[in-house]
Amino acid sequence: MKKGTYATLIFLLVAGGACMAQSDQPTLGELAKKHRQEEKNVAKVKVLTNDDVASATPSAPAQSVQVASTSTASPAASAAVTTNPDKSKTKDADKSPAATKDSAEVAQLKQKLSSYKQEQEGWKQSAKKYEDLLANETSDFRRQMYEDSLQGNKQNIELFQRKIDQTQDDLAKAEKAAASSK
Numbered sequence: 001m002k003k004g005t006y007a008t009l010i011f012l013l014v015a016g017g018a019c020m021a022q023s024d025q026p027t028l029g030e031l032a033k034k035h036r037q038e039e040k041n042v043a044k045v046k047v048l049t050n051d052d053v054a055s056a057t058p059s060a061p062a063q064s065v066q067v068a069s070t071s072t073a074s075p076a077a078s079a080a081v082t083t084n085p086d087k088s089k090t091k092d093a094d095k096s097p098a099a100t101k102d103s104a105e106v107a108q109l110k111q112k113l114s115s116y117k118q119e120q121e122g123w124k125q126s127a128k129k130y131e132d133l134l135a136n137e138t139s140d141f142r143r144q145m146y147e148d149s150l151q152g153n154k155q156n157i158e159l160f161q162r163k164i165d166q167t168q169d170d171l172a173k174a175e176k177a178a179a180s181s182k
Contacts, residue, residue: 102178109171116167120160127153 026034130150137143 102174102181106171106174106178109167109174113164113167113171116160116164120157120164123153123156123160127157 127150130146130153134143134146134150137146
């Protein structure tokens with residue numbers, strides 16, 4: 001019996017050691033869970049489209065120059081600018097609410113028209129740049145890229161021309177309505 005007990009004891013020690021060695025490795029369930037978490041993290045990656053990103057216009061440098069020139073104006077000019085809105089407020093207070101609404105709409109349309117014209121001018125400058133690059137380029141690949149960019153710029157110029165025309169029509173109607181309400 002002593003031999004059987006020793007054999008059993010040795011068997012249990014060996015089996016216990018084998019079980020302990022297996023516990024260091026992750027189980028199949030743990031591996032599957034880790035894999036699912038990694039897939040979820042990959043699925044959380046956001047794909048950006050043109051709708052998600054604000055479009056940059058090529059006229060941005062021109063706008064920054066205008067802002068800089070406005071901020072460097074003399075104090076007398078800025079004082080004149082600050083006093084003019086007060087005078088216009090007193091004039092607007094005497095007008096009827098419909099006239100005030102019409103004049104606000106006219107001002108908004110004029111601002112919109114100015115913005116459209118600035119953006120169109122930026123696209124025209126960009127198109128001119130690509131025309132100049134295209135005239136001097138010898139690489140077929142770059143020529144194709146410049147032609148594609150030029151075509152896109154021309155489409156944007158046409159788009160803004162339509163917006164300008166529509167805004168000018170709306171402005172004429174609003175000015176007519178404002179004049180008739182006085």
